[in-house]
Amino acid sequence: MEPADAGAAGGWQAVPDQAVPTRNISSRVIVHVDLDCFYAQVEMISNPELKNKPLGVQQKSFVITCNYEARKLGVKKCMKVKDAKEKCPQLVLVNGEDLTRYREMSYKVTELLGEFTPLVERLGFDENFVDLTQMVEKRLQQLQSDELAAVTVSGHLYNNQSVDLHDTMHVRLLIGSQIAAEMRKAMYNQLGLTGCAGIASNKLLAKLVSGVFKPNQQTVLLPESCQDLILALNHVKEIPGIGYKTAKCLEALGIRSVHDLQTFSSKILEKELGNSLAQHIQKLSFGEDNSSVIPSGQPQSFSEEESFKKCSSEVEAKKKIEELLSILLNRVCQDGRKPHTVRLAIRRSSSKYYSRESRQCPIPCHIIQKLGTGNCDVMTSLVNILMKLFRNMVNVKMPFHLTLLSVCFCNLKALIRAKKGPMDYYLTPSLSTTSHSGKHSFKMKDTYMED
């Protein structure tokens, strides 16, 4: 999360201080866009009757998210269904184990943001970072001086800090807040989705400030209030980038608050956590984050998983694997690219916390070529491969007890290139065997709307 490429993605090079009006990494304008209770919103769009009702989205025995109606009535994220019903008997539940519609809507949001600038990085299904630096720069240059003097914030200003229009960073962030408002408006008008946005000079701060006013509001952070924002956190674990494990380590060192981390001896922290992690998180504790917005592009992997109370026979496992695989095959077919690796992961009931074991192997070439043809052999061959991976992990001659199976396709490669004459074009084996339905013999996802 901290590649040392200062600003390469921002469009300028690191230059010596005297040269040109160069800008360092801390004068970027980043927005973090965070959809409100995303799965619940998607469900309410699918079925408008659910609006105005307390709605929870259920996976297995948990309510994993819910709308604001439900929150008002005491339902929390990750609550047991049983507890949620007790708290809120009128709670309406929908099953959210199939992520298809959420995934599709999620990519629509990312694509919409991508129309503003290609610098969009996804974080999960419901969050995106956008680097607005260049867009802001362009708008700034177009502004007349009288307009510049009238620039105002859109949405909230963190801390109600006073704005100095002579401060170029202030002006840039305000323009960023206007673009963020346009983004949220577009999300609502075109997709019917509401969300929050946070505008700041780096990803960490943008993300932290986006949650200050919820739901469906936005907040801009000016540099002078950076310390107030980060010190307002109650625990180091609330800093994105400090997860469960790191927080436990820090706690063992007596570090609980952000201030504790800021003032802790760097030397000792480095000894305990290693140089890289120590330096990284100590920077985070000051609100410093030089990581760039990395455009996500297409996904790196596709997986389907299922958890359950118990799976203790090979036959049972095979059934579940077949089910996961068949869904995945359809997904990967639609993507158009070809996976070159398959992975099987399991969780044993005896496993501590969340740990999984996995085995992976290359997908044989002849199978890759048949992917997407609807060929039944593909399914059979892949199931055989997956069962080998399974038996490599699980001694089926001994009793076992699994609580999760997951199948993953990764190592996705664009297309197989065919050299044919002056126009070398791409084709997928799937389509090379069928008639050419259009001008292009390859399948591409239509990401542009016809207008």
Add this chain to the structure above:
DNA sequence: TGGGGTTAT
């Protein structure tokens, strides 16, 4: 929790 994702080691 679930059912996903990512990157670093």
Add this chain to the structure above:
DNA sequence: ATAACCC
């Protein structure tokens, strides 16, 4: 292949 992180 695992371990950490994110949602």
